[in-house]
Amino acid sequence: MRIRTRLLVVVFGVWLAAAAGFGLLTWNLHNQKAAADLQQVKDFADGINTLVERELDKRVVLARALASSRAVRDGDLARFHEEAAVATRASDSWALLVEPASLRANTLAPFDPTPIPRTRPRPLAQTGPAIVFVPKGPVSMKPVVTVTVPVPGMEPQRYNVGVAFEPSSIQKLLKAENTPASTLTSVVDDEQVIMARSRDPERWVGESASTTFKKRMLEGGFGFAESTTLDGMPSLTYLTRPNAYGWSVVVAIPRAQMAAAAWAASAKAMGASGVLLLMLLASALYGARAISAAVERLSAAAVNLGNNEVPERLQSGVKEFDDVAAALHAAGVKAHESTALLERRVDEAVRAEAEAQAKLLQGQKLELVGRLTAGVAHDFNNLLQTITTAHQVLNLRVTGEREQKMLSAAARATSKAADLVKQMMMLGRAQALEPTLVHVADAVLKGHDLTSKAVGAGVALTAAIAPGLPPVFVDAAQFDMALLNLVFNARDAMPAGGRIHVSARLAQPDEVADLRAGDYLCLEVADDGTGMSRETMARALEPFFTTKPVGSGTGLGLAQVHAFALQSGGNIKLSSEPGQGTRVTLLLPVAAQATHAPADRSPLAPPALSHPELKVLMVEDDALVASVVASALRGAGHDVQVCHSADQAVEALLTDKPFDVLFSDVVMPGSMNGVELVGWARTHRPDLAAIVATGYADNVDALSVPVIRKPYDVDTLQRALAEAAAQRA
Missing domain, CATH: 3.30.565.10 (Histidine kinase-like ATPase, C-terminal domain)
Structure with a gap:
């Protein structure tokens, strides 16, 4: 294989690895951006849904305030109309007094005692608020959303008080917010009817969502899913969870936009890899040309030497090639002096070269092994030395018992790390x-x-x-x-x-x-x-x-x-x-x-106790400690009841079950810690002995109870239990 071919093979190998790296990096960046875009869409949709809920809340509050009017319960419809007109004058809403099939008052028009038939009759709300969408209101002759609430204290309900507004109020929320680029946002009510839309609202407001999307909403298909919008656009849509009134927000991201972003990322990776390939090819061709020229001249010099001619001294600019050319020239000169001398010196040169090559290879092997071994030991020891020194410095500055315990645990972990390094280096040998x-x-x-x-x-x-x-x-x-x-x-x-x-x-x-x-x-x-x-x-x-x-x-x-x-x-x-x-x-x-x-005489057998069998109430929130210690105490003949908080312990102590000793950890979740639990027991169960266990608490010295420090062994605990019970008795 020619030198140029070998260089091209190396170039393509390097390029393929670099191109794969470019592709993975670009794809990862694209995925991160896509995830950030989806999170932005989710946050936007949830925020819009919250704003919609607040808009509905304002109407519900206003309706409830109007429903509390005395005029409603007295049936004074004219006075209610006047009060409601004043309350809604500065807003984009108007008030209604509704019956199941008619309107008895509407602040959009002057008061008229004649009932106005409702466009969409429905039963009166009896407890909470009800929200109804009407494509064409009987007075405004426009799409209307009405929030109705029952009249408090009216049994049975003769009227509901409503606050009506146009869906354009919801539409304004979409315009006020910065909608993510190229997305389509819609607001739908609890009956899957579109109340607002960021594109073509005049066409779609009041229209029902597609059958497929209705099914998704009814089945609770919240989050992201594939779908097609009403105007036929394939999209990835995000559906929020319904707010307090059953309304949801839908944000659709066009699939074409997502595909374009993916293609753009791929194009960047391909462009970068293409530029790299051109640079590598140019470098390889340049190097191949220089090397090929030098090799050809060396080849010609070798042919001259084979023909017993003295080769000329070459100057190619490549030191290794020039050294070979000089050697060929010297060999040619000496060949003319004596064929015998040339053969002898060639034999000596070949033998010396072989020995030197063998020594060089052996030295390189020993050097490589030495560097690897020394490098691993040096680097790991430096890292562990830095950590150990930091622990020692911190141990001099930290005075809290809890912090010192954590530093001790970290120091033990560092020591175990040193053992692990030793294991890794010595694995396979008998230790x-x-x-x-x-x-x-x-x-x-x-x-x-x-x-x-x-x-x-x-x-x-x-x-x-x-x-x-x-x-x-x-x-x-x-x-x-x-x-x-x-x-x-x-x-x-x-x-x-x-x-x-x-x-x-x-x-x-x-x-x-x-x-x-x-x-x-x-x-x-x-x-x-x-x-x-x-x-x-x-x-x-x-x-x-x-x-x-x-x-x-x-x-x-x-x-x-x-x-x-x-x-x-x-x-x-x-x-x-x-x-x-x-x-x-x-x-x-x-x-x-x-x-x-x-x-x-087992190591976990109990010592000789004045009360060999005790009824112990153990309070420990850590499941591992509780299971090990309770099992050991029960094996020693004690009756142990375990509680995982001070609140559970109080409940147990308030029962008729007798206990000899209260054994509690200090730091626990709940309304009381171990110290406070012992204080409570001294007041409500003065006959009960008590000991506490702690790893770092400082406020236990004020108590006249035995204290054992963690980590403790089972023998120490049993002796403490026996002594506490004996002293209390």
Whole structure:
């Protein structure tokens, strides 16, 4: 393949990539503009609908004010006509006194006791206002919209008081507002009759909407949808929700306008890519011409050298080519001196060149590996060092306990990030673990702040830890990271929110049949997210395999959990179905000394209490903490009732059910916090012992009740409950 052809191939490859980038960028910008235009149309339509509702509100208020006139209830129609004429004199509306089939007063004309037949007879309004459109009023002889209200205190209703106005009042609202360019705006009443229109209102006001559009409105098809306007224009129409009087606003965007915008965006992308192609082709042709000329001259020099002629010294302007030409010239000179010497030196040159090339390639490889390794370590360490230093500086300046706790959590997260970098660099090698006794319930409680903040507000995080579980003998940091990875994976599988449930129990024999003999603890993290297909599950444990978008995941989460489980002597199992969620089961061996310990010496067993069984009212709004702590206390023999707010706790304390201890969190939603709840209990239930738990509150020191600080372990809590109950007794 010729040099020119190769350059053209490179040019077209670069151009295709750039053209695709131009197209994607332009299309994305077009979509963003289209979305902004649609939002503008939506905001405009909703605003017009609100203005229409206000216009109707003004007529309803005026009608109700006139209906309260004493003249109506006394039947003094002349006096009502006079009062109504004064009230409507400065407005674009007029007042009516209506019966089901006739008008008894109309301020458009002088008072006449003779009834005027109604163009559209209908029953009187009995409770709320009623709005009626008449194509031709009996007095104005123009289209009229009438708002009628019942006369308060009149039983039965003999009259309704109405305020009438022309649809042109609604039309003025459309003219006063800046209608989005090229759109068509219409206002329709509750009977799908057009009351105002931004184009040709004289023709369409009073006309009924199309059958298709009526069906859409009756079926609640609000928002954007494809349709065709009454004058035959294909459009994307936005229909607002009906206002308080059942009126809606419709804004139609011509499809031709949207298509033109898309074509314009495509034309810009094609134009930019065309200019780029021309520039690349020009550069490639220029370079190809210079290179081809130099190569041809080198080729001629090589032919001369093959014919035992001395090639001339070339000056092409390209250093590499000139160096080769000089070498050819020197070789030609020496060839004339001695054929033998030339052959020997050619052999030496070839051998030296081969050795130099090999050394160069080896050096380049070592340099590349060194740069990659040093670059990754340097960059990540710089980032983590900056974050750590910032935490240290902030820790010196921040004095609030809550803020310090948040900084401590952030520092722990930074440390875990450093461990993750180390895992990424060392994945696949056997890591030296530092095992210790880990109690699952305490680990879940202590990591609660980090996990609950990480999963976000749209995800419910709960736990069910079986009471009296023995500890596992594993690396504590790796265990925390594995639990976090499982929770984060579950969160990422639920973009629209959902529920994550963490549970722990002793494994059944059939679950660990393929593992080494012994007792195992089963830790499960389940979600109701998108789930995985069989193909995805088959590769889910592979390092760096991920289904997340680029930049959203590394594919190391499950790989770390898998490696941790295997190195700890356990295993991991996956269970998932598309659309049915995922369950990850982590099997870890129970610590050997815990396996043979007596049942009453379990880490979660209660201490020796003067009141071994207590009736505890636990007030905790966090579902995860409530489920873990309540389960552990019930397993220790206590009777626990959980309330999620102080208001629920007050209701429970007002019943006849006896309680020994009130255990409450400090910060909670509702009308009272934990401190205020304890104060209330001291007044209404003085026989009740109380303790509070907090992570950062400062006002609990003023209370004469025990305070335990979060995160706490279950043993500490049980001792506090026992001591509080004993002191109160």
